[in-house]
Amino acid sequence: MEVMRMAISGTQRGKLISAGYTSLSSLFSVSPLxxxxxxxxxxxxxxxxxxAASHSGRLDTSGGNHAILNGAQNAWEMFEDSCIRITTSSADVDDILGGGISCKQVTEIGGIPGIGKTQFGIQLAVNVQIPAEFGGLGGKxxxxxxxxxxMVERALQIAQGCVDDMENDNCFRQRNIRAVKDxxxxxxxxxxxxxxxxxxxxxxxxxxxxxxxxxxxxxxxKLVVIDSVTFYFRQDFEDMAQRTxxxxxxxxKLMKLAQKFNLAVVLLNQAATKCSEGSYQLTLALGDSWSHASTNRVILYWKGDERCAYIDKSTSLPSAYAPYAITTKGIRNSSKTCKRTKMM
Structure with a gap:
């Protein structure tokens, strides 16, 4: 990130990144107010x-490394941006996602009714607010x-569960940060x-x-959740070409939004069945063309009496599944800790 090269304090850098200012160009057009x-x-x-941003920009230009075309980003900066993630509160699910739901990407999460799609949506809406002192984004x-x-009552339960987890954190008890506790x-x-x-x-x-x-x-x-993207498009359309x-x-537009503002877009989708070679398999609704709308696609399903999350498609992650549980506090690890990974 270009802001990491600026001659400012670490706290100021953290505030800039949390607010979405990761490049010098994003600061050149903003007013002090x-x-x-x-x-x-x-x-x-x-x-x-x-x-400081203006000074850093002049140094970059004089060094001869300034891009001729505006908007260029080098691969290292892209990699750093991809490391900004939102935890799902399940370490096993985070593991197969490479650390959680990635910013600057569109992630689709779908499954059958009652599997926990909305629970994931609410959990992420809470977790995106985890303060930077706890490794979160401190966003909205x-x-x-x-x-x-x-359900706002359920959101309150999940928020309380998130607070309980942070207050039980050993680092928090050792540091006793009043500003964070507030x-x-x-x-x-x-x-x-x-x-x-x-x-x-x-x-x-x-x-x-x-x-x-x-x-x-x-x-x-730092997060946009659509719950669900499917609902009206499954029932209100007769012209499938228009729907596509x-x-x-x-x-x-959602992909551009995620990239422009360095936020995560999560699309919740409903389940469908697809016939392949005479057998039926679980897939997500809206057809094959819609499957390209997201960077990552996660299917939630039952495996016996256990809920599982499976990475069905991703540009950077291997196919894998992990069990998870829905508790009063929200999404958590399953009591069974088994997890299998299959390379693509």
């Missing part, structure tokens, strides 16, 4: 950061609810989840079209 609001600092401190979440399945209130976690109830596919399209502007005004948002075009445009 807006930067101060995004980082929750004074305008004087924001002005100092902008001066947008929850787009098309089915009316978001953030560990379940009601504050709920206050940082922006819930949008969507009642038709036209509302969903309008919502996605407006997200770019909305997130640009709320730069601390609309879904393709929607997927492209």
């Amino acid at each position: 807006l930067l101060a609001q995004d980082l929750n600092i004074s305008e004087v401190e924001a002005l100092e950061i902008l001066k 979440a947008v929850y787009v609810d098309t089915e009316g399945s978001f 953030k560990l209130l379940p009601k504050d976690f709920l206050a940082n989840i922006f819930h949008f109830r969507i009642c038709s596919y036209t509302e969903l399209i309008a919502m996605i079209n407006h997200l770019d502007k909305w997130v640009s005004e709320h730069r601390d948002v 075009r609309i879904l393709g445009e929607m997927a492209l």
